[in-house]
Amino acid sequence: ALDTYRGELVRAALAAEVTALARAIRGGAIEDVVSRAAAIVECMGAQIASELSLSARQRVVGISSDVAAHVRAATTQMQMYTDAEVSAAIADSVTRVRSADQALCSYVRNAMHSDPKLKTTYQEREKYRAVSTVHLNHCYWL
Secondary structure, eight states: OHHHHHHHHHHHHHHHHHHHHHHHHHHTOHHHHHHHHHHHHHHHHHHHHTTSOHHHHHHHHHHHHHHHHHHHHHHHHHHHOOHHHHHHHHHHHHHHHHHHHHHHHHHHHHHHHHOHHHHHHHHTOEEOOOSSOSTTTTOEEO
16 A cells, blocks of 8 residues: 555656746746756656665665756856856866767677677667767666
């Protein structure tokens, strides 16, 4: 019964936050958009965590808290930067993503030649199918 009630609470909270996000977007309230986006991350973390073991649950909650904090930082960044600084920060971030993506691809490509177990695991990989970002094209679960 506890799992059922907890699941209902998390789903209801997620629906409420998505609705609040839509209202904030419609009203052009940027700070509320950021706040609601962070709240959605927290709700999703709670929903995922509720399905996991205690040790895995603590990791998911920690990760979702970190992600929510990054999302909330967008409000501060908007107030700190000029348009030129924002553009430069975005370009720098994209460069770091591309570099990390290349490093991952290079590591996997090299490791497959020296580790037959990794090669087998890689051949049976499951692709992470991100919908909202183009930056995770080479992210797989092995």
